[in-house]
Amino acid sequence: xxxxxxxxxxxxxxxxxxxxxxxxxxxxxxxxxxxxxxxxxxxxxxxxxxxxxxxxxxxxxxxxxxxxxxxxxxxxxxxxxxxxxxxxxxxxxxxxxxxxxxxxxxxxxxxxxxxxxxxxxxxxxxxxxxxxxxxxxxxxxxxxxxxxxxxxxxxxxxxxxxxxxxxxxxxxxxxxxxxxxxxxxxxxxxxxxxxxxxxxxx
Numbered sequence: 001x002x003x004x005x006x007x008x009x010x011x012x013x014x015x016x017x018x019x020x021x022x023x024x025x026x027x028x029x030x031x032x033x034x035x036x037x038x039x040x041x042x043x044x045x046x047x048x049x050x051x052x053x054x055x056x057x058x059x060x061x062x063x064x065x066x067x068x069x070x071x072x073x074x075x076x077x078x079x080x081x082x083x084x085x086x087x088x089x090x091x092x093x094x095x096x097x098x099x100x101x102x103x104x105x106x107x108x109x110x111x112x113x114x115x116x117x118x119x120x121x122x123x124x125x126x127x128x129x130x131x132x133x134x135x136x137x138x139x140x141x142x143x144x145x146x147x148x149x150x151x152x153x154x155x156x157x158x159x160x161x162x163x164x165x166x167x168x169x170x171x172x173x174x175x176x177x178x179x180x181x182x183x184x185x186x187x188x189x190x191x192x193x194x195x196x197x198x199x200x201x202x
Contacts, residue, residue, distance in 0.1 A: 002025065002026050002028040003026060003027055003066070003068060003202065004027075004030060004035070004064070004066070004067045004082050005022070005027050005028065005030070005067070005068045005070060005100060006030050006031075006032060006035045006037065006059060006063055006067050006069050006070070007027045007029060007030070007031055007032070007069075007070045007071070007072075007150070008032055008039075008041075008055045008056060008058075008059040008069065008070065008071035008072075009031060009032065009071075009072070010031055010032055010033050011158075012193075013157075013158040014029075014157060014158075015029075015031050015074075016178075017178075017181075017182055017185070017187055017188070017191075018187075020178070020182055020196065021097045021182055021187075021188055021192060022195055024033070024195070026202070030060060034072075035064075035067070036061065037059055037062045037063065037147045038062075039062055041054065041055050041058045041059075043055065043073065045073075045087070045088075046087070046094075047087065047115075047125070047126040047178070048074065048075065048087055048120075048123050048124070048125035048141065049073075049127070049139050049141065050074040051073035051087060051125070051183070052072055052073040052126060052127035052139060053075065053127040053137065053139060054072050055071035055072075055127070056069050056127040056128060056129045057068065057129060058073035058138070059071060059127040059129075059135075060131075061097050065131065065169060066131055067131070068128060068129070068130050068131070068198070069128065069129045070125055070126060070127070070128050070194065071126070071127050072122075072124060072126045072187065072190065073087065073125050073128075074089070074124035074186060074187060075087055075088070075089030075090070075122070075123055076088075076089050076112070076120060076121075076122055076123075076159075076164065077120060077121050077122075077123060078106065078110075078118075078119075078120040078148055078170050079117075079119045079120060080110060080113055080118060080119075081106075081110075081135050084147070085102075085106075089159075089160070093105060094100070098164075099158070099159050099160065100152070102154075102160070103152055103160060103162060103163045105185060106124075106148060106163060107148065107149075107150065107151070107163060108158075108188075109154075109196060109198060112150055115147060115162040118147040118148045118149075119145070119146075119147050120145075120146055120147055120148050120164065120174075121137070121143050121144060121145045121146065121186070122144045122146070122160075122164060122186035122187075123141065123142075123143050123144065123186055124141070124142045124143070124184065124185075124186040124187045124189070124190040125139060125190065126139070126140050126141075126187075126190045126193075126194045126196060127139045127193065128198065131200075133192030136201070137144070138194065138197050140190050140193040140194050140197065140200075141190060142153050142185075142186045142187065142188070142190030142191070142192075142193060143186050143189065144166070144173075144184055144185055144186045144189065146164050146166045146167070146173070147165050147167070147177040148163055148164065148165070149164070149172060152169065152172075153169065153172045153174065153175055154171065154172045154173070154174025154175030155174060156174055156175065156176065156177065156178065156181070157172075157174035157176075157181065158174075159172055161173040161174035162174040164189045166184070168184075173185065177179040
């Protein structure tokens with residue numbers, strides 16, 4: 001019988017990536033919605049790791065006995081802007097503001113800034129709450145380095161992907177095919193680390 005893993009997100013784009021990377025016949029990977037969980041989570045941590053743990057613990061309270069809960073907190077850090085938008089990436093300029101507007105704003109704030117000063121990274125922290133005789137909590141961090149481009153490009157991604165460029169491929173992460181993106185992305189790196197940790201426990 002497969003073990004249920006509940007990932008604390010309702011983002012379908014994110015769930016597609018998660019299922020591709022965590023691909024394991026012994027794990028049934030569900031979103032919060034699919035698991036019937038509706039938790040009101042206040043992310044008031046000061047780091048990606050703290051926020052991921054807050055989310056995982058909150059969802060674990062509503063999960064069925066035996067369910068493993070994973071949660072991530074991810075975002076974009078732009079060095080020239082002092083690490084902005086950072087942990088506020090999803091809430092930058094308001095949660096209901098479209099990413100087209102957010103991306104345009106970030107590009108305008110870097111107007112005239114040369115490429116070597118446009119360095120940035122995507123960060124993803126993933127936390128796990130694993131039930132058992134002694135409940136375990138794990139946290140891992142994955143990153144990908146790049147720079148902020150001068151325009152949005154690509155449609156194979158979401159969020160800040162169209163403005164985040166990777167030198168090695170000479171394009172934005174929204175222009176990469178899914179297989180390449182999952183191989184090099186911050187979430188892909190963090191998920192593989194978490195998968196390795198889980199495989200050693202389960």
